Amino acid sequence: MENYSLWSLAKHALTRHRHWTPAWHSREPKSRYDVVIIGAGGQGLATAYYLARNHGITNVAVLEKGWLGGGNTGRNTTAIRSNYFYRESTNFFERSLQLYEGLSKELNYNIMLSQHGTLTLAHSPHQMDGLERWSNSIQLQGIDAEMFDLAQVREFMPLLDTSRSARFPILGGFVQRRGGVARHDAVAWGYARGADNLGVDIIQNCEVTGLRQSGNRIKGVETKTGFIEADKVVIAVAGHSSVMAKMAGISLPITSMPLQAMVSEPVKPALDGMVVSPMVHAYISQSDRGEILIGGRADSYPSYGQRGTLPALEETVSAALNLFPTFSRLKMMRQWAGIVDISPDTSPILGKTPVTALYISTGWGTGGFKAIPVGGETLAYTVANDRPHPLIEPFGMDRFVTGRFVNEAAAAGVEH
Amino acid sequence: MLRIPCPYCGSTRDEDEFTYGGPFDRIRPADPQQLDDDAWATYLFTRENPRGPSLERWRHTYGCRQWFGIERDTVTHALVRVFGLSEVVRTAKMATASSGDLHEAA
Numbered sequence: 001m002e003n004y005s006l007w008s009l010a011k012h013a014l015t016r017h018r019h020w021t022p023a024w025h026s027r028e029p030k031s032r033y034d035v036v037i038i039g040a041g042g043q044g045l046a047t048a049y050y051l052a053r054n055h056g057i058t059n060v061a062v063l064e065k066g067w068l069g070g071g072n073t074g075r076n077t078t079a080i081r082s083n084y085f086y087r088e089s090t091n092f093f094e095r096s097l098q099l100y101e102g103l104s105k106e107l108n109y110n111i112m113l114s115q116h117g118t119l120t121l122a123h124s125p126h127q128m129d130g131l132e133r134w135s136n137s138i139q140l141q142g143i144d145a146e147m148f149d150l151a152q153v154r155e156f157m158p159l160l161d162t163s164r165s166a167r168f169p170i171l172g173g174f175v176q177r178r179g180g181v182a183r184h185d186a187v188a189w190g191y192a193r194g195a196d197n198l199g200v201d202i203i204q205n206c207e208v209t210g211l212r213q214s215g216n217r218i219k220g221v222e223t224k225t226g227f228i229e230a231d232k233v234v235i236a237v238a239g240h241s242s243v244m245a246k247m248a249g250i251s252l253p254i255t256s257m258p259l260q261a262m263v264s265e266p267v268k269p270a271l272d273g274m275v276v277s278p279m280v281h282a283y284i285s286q287s288d289r290g291e292i293l294i295g296g297r298a299d300s301y302p303s304y305g306q307r308g309t310l311p312a313l314e315e316t317v318s319a320a321l322n323l324f325p326t327f328s329r330l331k332m333m334r335q336w337a338g339i340v341d342i343s344p345d346t347s348p349i350l351g352k353t354p355v356t357a358l359y360i361s362t363g364w365g366t367g368g369f370k371a372i373p374v375g376g377e378t379l380a381y382t383v384a385n386d387r388p389h390p391l392i393e394p395f396g397m398d399r400f401v402t403g404r405f406v407n408e409a410a411a412a413g414v415e416h
Numbered sequence: 417m418l419r420i421p422c423p424y425c426g427s428t429r430d431e432d433e434f435t436y437g438g439p440f441d442r443i444r445p446a447d448p449q450q451l452d453d454d455a456w457a458t459y460l461f462t463r464e465n466p467r468g469p470s471l472e473r474w475r476h477t478y479g480c481r482q483w484f485g486i487e488r489d490t491v492t493h494a495l496v497r498v499f500g501l502s503e504v505v506r507t508a509k510m511a512t513a514s515s516g517d518l519h520e521a522a
Contacts, residue, residue, distance in 0.1 A: 242465035253461035256490070301436035304467045304491045310417045311432045344461045401457040 001197035004108050023189060024196035029203050029228055033061045035383060036221055036230035038208050038244060040064030041073040042184070042369065043361045044236035045191035045202075046376020047383070052198035054377070055384035060200045061230075062192075063223065065207035069188030072238045075306075075338035076369040077261050077283060077295040079274055081118045081179035083138050083145055088394040088406045089347065090141045092374055095391060097178060099373035109190030111182045112288055116273035118179030119148070119156055121323075123168040123279045135174040148173045157275055159324055167322050168280050181274060181285055187372055211247040217356040218248070232357045232383055239304070239339030241362035248355050252362065253400050254341045258299040259366050260308035260316065262335040264327070266290030275323065282319035292330060294320045298340065298366065308337030340366055345405035350379060350395045351388045359383050360397075418493060423500050425480040433478040439464060440471035440485050441506050469496055471504070 002008060002021045012020055035051060037044045040062045051057045064070075080100055082093040104111050122128045135145035149172045154162045162170050192202055210222035211233065220229040235244050245252050267290050274285035282296045296316025299309050313335060321328055343349055343363030348371065353360050361379050364371065378389035388396060394406050418431035445451055445459055464470075470490045475483045485504055487496040 240467070242463070243467050251458070251462045252465070253463060255463050255465055256467075300431075301472070301488075302465065302470070302490055303493065305493055309431065311430075400461045401453045403453075 001108075001193065004110075023193040024202055027061075027201040027203055029061060029063070029201065029206060029223070029225065031227075032220075032229040033201075034059040034230070035232045035234065036060075036228060037062045037234040037236060038221065039071070039236040039238070040068045040188075040192070040202055040204065041071045041236060041238060042069070042188050042191065042372035043073075043238070043364070043375045043379070044234070045069075045188055045195055046372050047234055047236060047361070047379045048200045048202075048376075049191045049195040049198070050377045050380035051383060052195060052200055054380060057380075057384055058199035060195075061228065062195070062200060062202045063206045063208055063221065063228075064202070064204045067204055068192055068202065069185055072338040072340060072364075072368060073184055073188045073372075075261065075336055076184055077285065077293055078181040078184045078287075078369060079118065079179070079283065079285070079367070080113070080115075080182055080370045081176050082143055082370075083118065083120070083134070083174075083176040083179065084408055085134055085137050086406055086408065087141060089408050090138065090143055092378075092391050092395070093371060094141075094143055095377075096371050096374035099377065100182065100370075101178075103182075103187070103190070103373060107190035107194045109186060109193060111186040111190055113180060113182040114288070115178050115180035117156070117175050117177045119153065119173050119175045119273060119275045121153070121160075121173040121275065121277040121279070122171050123277070124171065127279065128171050131172070131174045138176070144176055144178055146175050146177065148175055157271065157273070159270055159326055160275065161323060161325050168277075175273075179274065181287070183288070184369055187369075191372075191376070208244070208247075211244075211358070213248065213355065216354075218358040232359065234359045234361065234379065234383060235353075236361040236379075238341050238362065238364055238368055239306075241341050241360065245353070245360065245362075248353070248358055250353055250355065250360075252349070253344050253397075254349075254362060255302050256304055256339050257301075257342050258303045258306065258308045258312075258337040259295070259340045260299070260313055260335060260337045261293065261295040262313070262316075263287065263291035263293050263333050264330040265333050267292065267330065277319065277323055280319040280322045282316055282323065284320055284323065291333065292327060296320075298342070299337075304339055306337050306339055308335070340364065340368075342366075344400060345407045346409045347406040348375070348395050349397055350375065350392045351382050351397070352386075353397065357386075363395075418488075418495065420474070420476075420486070420495065421498055422476045422479060422482070423484050423498055424476065424482040427479070429476075429479060433476060435475045435477040437473035437475050437483065440473050440504070443506055467491060473501075 138145040349363035
């Protein structure tokens with residue numbers, strides 16, 4: 001692997017950047033692997049990377065039906081934060097945030113992490129009480145959170161309409177200063193490059209059409225180009241988890257919902273960090289390219305069509321304008337939707353399945369991007385040792401039978 | 417945007433007037449006390465989540481407020497058919513669900 005540095009940039013500048021080597025290779029599938037990972041999104045690629053790096057398992061293939069990072073990894077609003085409520089979640093997402101903080105160096109790939117803070121707004125005294133409780137819980141767990149009064153909100157994000165005449169006047173909020181955004185494509189590409197360098201085969205345009213089992217044990221995967229034998233198989237196909245799990249006879253507690261996002265034309269830097277309003281139902285940030293990035297609620301009925309419907313889009317835009325009336329003259333440039341796996345308690349489902357040697361990473365709901373490093377790290381551990389990593393023990397499938405939920409339905413700050 | 421012909425009030429209206437009410441074929445077990453934890457969890461949480469034609473319950477919430485059924489393609493969003501609740505027999509896909517007649521929330 002060619003190391004990226006100021007020196008290599010200067011060296012390639014001399015030859016007009018014509019001789020850069022590919023970041024990863026296109027491989028033909030072998031007939032057998034130790035581990036086959038289905039889905040080359042962030043979660044799948046990170047799992048492959050940590051399998052190779054932490055556990056020395058390099059005979060690994062990542063199969064992708066489309067292109068790398070073309071699903072939810074490339075469709076989310078790139079938010080990274082660890083301000084959850086319950087200990088199970090904060091432990092997990094805080095580990096992810098810490099891994100993100102070192103990721104550019106770890107991967108020698110600039111993921112453009114920008115920690116300018118995540119601000120959650122309150123519009124009523126009751127919501128202020130709610131945020132006090134929420135941020136206290138976070139602080140008690142040793143994670144940064146800070147309550148803001150109106151003046152501090154105004155200072156943090158001057159473009160917000162903080163007047164009393166706003167449709168939903170803002171009273172205050174709380175901020176996690178280490179929260180922020182990163183470039184989502186770069187996260188996928190960085191992990192792909194790192195995994196490829198450690199010997200992992202990344203195979204795009206290779207759709208898995210079936211899972212072969214013998215008794216209750218997984219034997220391999222059927223693909224469009226033939227059968228690939230595997231000792232262990234990982235399903236990391238957010239959006240299509242139910243379809244893939246059904247191939248192994250597993251029914252999941254998952255509903256596939258479209259979640260939309262959109263960007264405006266690029267403008268000069270206007271927003272630092274990211275703002276979420278649970279009440280008017282939008283989250284807004286500005287990308288490094290200057291686009292105002294807006295997300296909101298999930299659509300109101302299940303779908304596998306990656307488009308999204310007009311009513312949800314309309315509500316989200318109107319929510320954004322409630323917060324930022326100055327954006328009313330921005331032209332929207334693109335709108336899209338990803339299909340997210342909503343689980344009953346909106347926490348991920350991660351780890352072993354009822355089928356031996358088959359593992360799953362699903363239920364990421366509306367927030368899988370922030371968990372890419374920790375999801376990969378813990379699932380790699382689980383696959384390598386065939387027992388759940390301590391951080392993901394609370395996120396097993398069995399919690400729906402035992403009733404031990406990790407109910408973070410409110411943690412996104414927005415209704416699901 | 418779905419345009420849904422309501423089988424009760426007869427008009428074709430935008431999807432905002434309607435509420436998705438969950439899968440059509442989800443039937444509450446007649447005697448939940450008899451179920452073990454696995455079976456009860458399956459009833460409560462497991463979803464068919466089909467890709468393609470899907471039988472669903474909908475309500476014309478901001479219109480005539482009646483419940484009815486839609487068969488909808490979850491990929492193309494095409495409405496295959498719209499029907500009254502009595503027109504299609506509901507089947508319990510789970511072995512543990514008997515033919516109770518209560519419509520449960522999603």
